[in-house]
Amino acid sequence: MQGKPRGFDKAIQLIERGVDIPNPWSIDIGDDVDVDRISADGVTIHPGCRIHGASTVISAGVQLGEEAPVTLQDCRLGPDVRLKGGYFSRSVFLEAASMALGAHVREGTLLEEQAGGAHTVGLKQTILFPFVTLGSLINFCDVLMAGGTSRRHHSEVGSSYIHFNFTPDGNKTTASLFGDVPRGVMLDQPPIFLGGQGGTVGPVQVGFGTVVGAGSILRDDVREDGLLVLTPPTDGIRRPNTPRRYKRLAPLLEKNIGYVANLLALEAWYRGVRRPFFAAQEFGELVLEGALEMLESAREERTKRLAALITTIAPDTEGRRQLVEHRAELLEACTPDRIPAPLLIVPEALAAPLATAAVAGTPYIAAVQALDTAAKEAGTGWLQAIIDDTCTRAAGPVPDMGLFETA
Structure with a gap:
């Protein structure tokens, strides 16, 4: 007869404390997880989830795995966070942040209150201020993004957007600022909109209220606030490549x-x-x-x-x-x-x-x-x-x- 899965006893402890775990036989909870850092108030862990890491914190109202299994490794989740499916490692999610099916979120990521993304979003070294919303099929690593005043009036990144953060020389001094910290933390700035099927070649700095049209590839700063930007196609280039020129x-x-x-x-x-x-x-x-x-x-x-x-x-x-x-x-x-x-x-x-x-x-x-x-x-x-x-x-x-x- 097959034995109990790893973490089964911890799952039972959590159930006895009030955590909703519909199928404890399908849950994998690591030996290093401290169950005293998992709230008993309104937490639901759906079937197939894997929870590991001594640093893991799961606060009241958290929902894990609504759409697909979640793997959680050394993450800290504030109240009412919803991670609906995917892989989350060494990241922090503040109150009511959320990510949908297929997320791949790695170290250095911080989602503040009510920030989140739709399905199939990749993040690493990403900081999103409150309300910032990402569409689907997005790679948005090495950025800080602010802007917006509510869930109805938020900075947004359209679906199929890429932040290009790695050069042919292997250079990653490419982090981009969408908005800034001194004004962004006041939660009163106009939102930034990055249209879908587009991208940014980092590093750039972008002002609040900027709208970048769908399909545009942003290669230069937009430091002035409140501009509409539509980038033209680049002229064709064929010339010898000189690595690491760093002309600018x-x-x-x-x-x-x-x-x-x-x-x-x-x-x-x-x-x-x-x-x-x-x-x-x-x-x-x-x-x-x-x-x-x-x-x-x-x-x-x-x-x-x-x-x-x-x-x-x-x-x-x-x-x-x-x-x-x-x-x-x-x-x-x-x-x-x-x-x-x-x-x-x-x-x-x-x-x-x-x-x-x-x-x-x-x-x-x-x-x-x-x-x-x-x-x-x-x-x-x-x-x-x-x-x-x-x-x-x-x-x-x-x-x-x-x-x-x-x-």
Whole structure:
């Protein structure tokens, strides 16, 4: 007679506590999973799911495997998350985030409240702010996307969209910013729309309210807000290929440093603003811990890729020589411990109303959207100061690269 499947006893423990597991014989729960980090309040684990990893957290109301089996490895799920089918590893999903059938979500991914995707979406090192919605058949790795004010008014990526994040040279200094952190966290910016059957060749920076028409391949920045962009077909090219030319090296460095600086600002926001709202949730501190780990993972990935790029650069100009010789100093400037302590203090105009809201039990999104103009301007200015300081310090060791001179 066939023995009990691995994790059967844990499945029974969960059922006895109130978790809905219709078929415990079909569930695979790893020995490293701590059942005390799985809520008994409204959680459903459908047949065929596999749950592994000592870091795994499953909060109240989570639904796993509604459309197909789910494999969950070291993920932290906030309240009411719905992962309907697919593979999810070393990622964090905040309240009411969701992914549909066929998802493939890997390390460094953070989906904030009510963000999600339809079927067959691939994510890695992806950060989606609240409400951001992805269509179907999408590969959207190495990006941060913000924009929108609600589930009805959200940034969206159309079906069959690709973020091209890997060059023929094996270079991945290609992370793109759709929106930005200082304005995006205020949840009051117009949404960004990337039309289906299109793509972006990273790295680019795109302003809020941008609409990129269906079928367009975005290769350049759209920094001005509120533009409609339709890209023409490129002219045919046939010429000798020179690997690692990096003709536009300074803008490439600026975008990578700027991306990391936005991550540092977002980490400051989580530590200084979001913490009390997590504390109000069951397992909230564990989910917050996971979110901070995702931001650290994203930062480490970007600095690793930037370091790898610099090692391939020939020091044939004074600026490039400085870059090669002072790589360590530039990268060190992109770490959180180099941010001056005064810059990490949340402005009182922002801190006071949010603290009052947290004590009153106001949910995070409602609390942020209730801020007055003065509080939002103070918060945006604070986060932008962290970004500007990081960029200035990173540019210091390589003055002849001319970084951020027009910023």
